[in-house]
Amino acid sequence: MDPVSAPLSSPLKVRQRKHRVWAEDAAGQVVLDGRMQENWPERYAAATASGTHRVAAGVEGGSGHYLPVIDAGGREVARIVMRRRQDWELLLATGERATVTGRGGGMITPPTCIVGELSTAVTPRFAPQRYYTLTLADAVLAHPDRDALVVALVWISETTTASRIGDSIGSGGE
Numbered sequence: 001m002d003p004v005s006a007p008l009s010s011p012l013k014v015r016q017r018k019h020r021v022w023a024e025d026a027a028g029q030v031v032l033d034g035r036m037q038e039n040w041p042e043r044y045a046a047a048t049a050s051g052t053h054r055v056a057a058g059v060e061g062g063s064g065h066y067l068p069v070i071d072a073g074g075r076e077v078a079r080i081v082m083r084r085r086q087d088w089e090l091l092l093a094t095g096e097r098a099t100v101t102g103r104g105g106g107m108i109t110p111p112t113c114i115v116g117e118l119s120t121a122v123t124p125r126f127a128p129q130r131y132y133t134l135t136l137a138d139a140v141l142a143h144p145d146r147d148a149l150v151v152a153l154v155w156i157s158e159t160t161t162a163s164r165i166g167d168s169i170g171s172g173g174e
Helices: 138-142 146-171
Strands: 012-017 020-024 030-036 042-048 051-056 059-061 064-070 076-084 087-092 097-103 112-115 119-122 132-136
Touching: 012 030, 012 146, 020 042, 020 146, 030 146, 042 146, 051 146, 064 146, 076 146, 087 146, 097 146, 112 146, 119 146, 132 138, 132 146, 138 146
Parallel strands: none
Antiparallel strands: 012 020, 012 132, 020 030, 030 042, 042 051, 051 064, 059 064, 064 076, 076 087, 087 097, 097 112, 112 119, 119 132
């Protein structure tokens, strides 16, 4: 991961090549630069201007299976609760919940990922594998754990849209 100095903003253009996932602002500056991992020790680690944040490996807890979202100081700021593939939820440390919804992924509608009122990710209709646009709510940009939260939103959106693209290719589209 390269050092990042530009602050996060919205919308972001998120790109993925091999295991690298990064986001650029409207001016083309890299504002988040990370690497995806399959399992250990984390699923996704990304550098932002405020440090490196992580979506850690899965944990079995009282609320079921979840992925902790860890900020640059090592503090858990959120959980990605994974009950079933289509039933994810982002649970913030403040108690707020955001349901993850994936849609589309065919010839007519592009793959999308909506995380409650926090963000919306939309791939281009043609060549959805190239990038997606992640629009963040003002509440996310004003949140005290903004950078760690955006890292979690990028991981959720990347995972959901990639799954939708794979599903549409396997089914031949809509």
